Amino acid sequence: MKLIFNYILYAILGIFAFQQCTDSTTKKHYKGLVISQEQQASWIRNFNPLTPGGSARWPTSAGIYEPLMIYNSMKGEYIPWLAVKHEWNMGNDVLKLDIRKDVSWSDGVPFLGKDVVFTFNLLKAFPAFDVRALWSYLESVKLLNEYEVEFTFSSIYVPGLDAIVGQTIVPEHIWSKVEDPIKYTNPNPVGTGPYTEILKFQKQVWELGKNPNYWQSGKPKVEQLTFPAFPTNVQATYALINGEVDWAGNFIPAIDRIFVDKNPENHHYWFPRAGGSIFLYPNTTKKHLDNKAFRKAISYSIDRELIAKVAMYDYTVPADITALSEGMSRWRENKIRKENWNIFSRDKAISILDSLKYSFSKNKALYDNNEITFEIIVVSGWSDWIRAAQIISRNLKDIGINASVRTYDFGTWFSKLQTGDFDLAIAWAEKGNTPYNLYRGLMSQKLVKPIGEVSALNWHRYGNADIDVLCQQYEKTSSQSAIKDIIFKMQDIFIENLPAIPLFSEPSWGEYNTSRFTNFPNEQNPYAQLSPNNVPENLLVLIELEPVK
């Protein structure tokens, strides 16, 4: 019997022996720069940069096509791209964009202002493409001459600039002939970006080649990009460790041991805390949680150092009192504040509860002789947040509050969050180029919906009329100093009321391998965020990468 088994084993190995050789020689040597950004089992050929929800292949909207300007979050400024300059009129209701000259589409046709006008009118004709609801405040988009486009607003809304310059532009000479642009998969894209040629498209791998007519001469320096399909994070991580992937944006636990130690010379990562902040949301319609002093007591009781270290693998740091992540630190007002609820102080938490007439018996906080119980909801399988919730649960127990952790499926969790069906929840907050989106999303009274109704923002149902006044001022000014002033005022209101409890900054995940390609951004050379997940900033990285000589 043993003999037979051996024969079978040898036979199997024999059959696959030559296969093995071919595989091991080819697998590590794709010609192009291998990127792992999307996780898919098999690729679907879609290069429509306008479909919402990201069903087009990365980097369609910032790589094959390009936006008018790119916000560099590491530098905190706009980089002129297809548009070189923007200018508001006196009343801030007409915006003029100067379009870059000497740019051509990958098929050789020159790129002109009419392509910009066409794209914006396409958004008007197909509201499905108007992801940023531009046409809710735009009145018209007009061509002044070949290189100047004028946007007229129906109401003053300066933050609309972010949406306008962030728009990906498509060529009129091609898209005007597309019958149903919404269902158009654009199999052979014509764009202005650095990479436009689809060299190969198969279910398991596809390749993207350089644009022969790219407007930045000498760029890109890497000939082609290769995208193998990795369906899961584990698979992508294996490939990264094996040296099969050159650039990725995956979360990897204990990355120094798992990834860097395998090849310290070439395996690198950079996790700048450039994402948003992660919050513990208190449902402010619930008893106890409706009181800002109570919320501050909770905040004092949380050991953020421990969460950053244990739950987040030491990849992040405790949240700042302004709730702004490190990437937004230029918007923090540096002044001496009387509030310091982001420090860890059990005594302070208990003294607040005391002053609010909570009594204590047998290590339990009581109010009107009732125990206080909450549930913290987290997405099942999101182990970092689950661990953070468990730490918070223990911290709250130490001040006599019984908070249990419950995990839900992603869809269920988000639906509970949106309808306000929770006590405490860990979640992200809205991101943007300035903290306006964050503070408005967390505190605007206009966004507060009744419990039970789906709300895309302000899940914790906190409204503050002062914020709405400030938002209005913000929306009407293009003066940088006025903007800063307004943001600082919003900051004070946030700190005073603590509508949502910031926990830590969210790192932006990025890994790279320098054995074949180089010039990735890193801590020493932070020219942009490393993570390919950060569209359209990824474009800034794409054009800087070079092959190793």
Added chain:
Amino acid sequence: MNTSVKYLLKRLGIYAISGWAAVTLNFFLPRMMPGDPVSVMFASFRGKLKPEAIEALKQTFGFTDEPLLNKYISYLSHLLNGELGISTAYFPEEVSSIILSSLGWTLLLVGISLVVSFIIGSLIGMIIAWRRDGKLDSILPPSFSFISSFPYFFTAMLLLYFFGFKLGWFPIRHAYNSNLIPGFNIEFIVSCLHHAFLPASTLIFMGIGGWMLQMRNNMIGTISTDYISFAKSKGLSQKRIMIWYAAKNAILPIITSFGMAIGFILSGTILTEIIFSYPGQGYILYQAVQAQDYQLMQGIFLTTTLSVLAANWLIDILVLILDPRTRK
């Protein structure tokens, strides 16, 4: 034979009713999950997408506030025309083309592993039952029960780690070498088999035990019947009695459970395909559930239901041929 035809037609009727029930469940179950495709997609951007995008997404996918019943009726009428709709997770791809491109791989994987584990399991079951109390009989059943009691993903990950990642004998992902162009040639077929080896082995490993025990128990039942003793006393060879007298009868109930197993295995490949990155239906289903892609979920459930029903009908015919008792 007339009665057999009637029997088969009657079964077909029952399958038609269960098919309709399944289709109806396929429609309502995904919609009973909390949340909806648009908010899940919105949420997956974790704050990078503005809330205004929700309206744009609804427009794109053509979501309306029609009552559920109307949607159900139009779903049925589309189904009768063979239209499965458009996927939201893979927008604007047709559900049918997504399913077509993945179904083949799943059928290959499931087909190979089910047939192999069925044959090996039944053969071993037959032999160990015939030589009851022999060495094999005391070793194999407990060891296979031991193996199949491991959680499936654990075995799969273990194999993937050692044979794929550490030793590098087998590829750790995909259905064929990405540098090859799919076609009917030796190199491509060998590459397919090479890639299917690890995932199929895990399914076979986990499956053999069940078939073996079932076969062994049935064999023990048939061995103790009178006709076996009669065959023995007639002096027929051991081999002939074992295969043509005992095993032939013992295998009948197992064939019925083979039909059932197709259904279980189709759903069981979800884990295999995720772990081994195998581009089959299971992984697509996982994605569809994650994204709450109603159309895609319905489509995959439908193909699963139809293939289970079809398999069972074939098994009905097979049993009719093999077992004279059902032909009355």
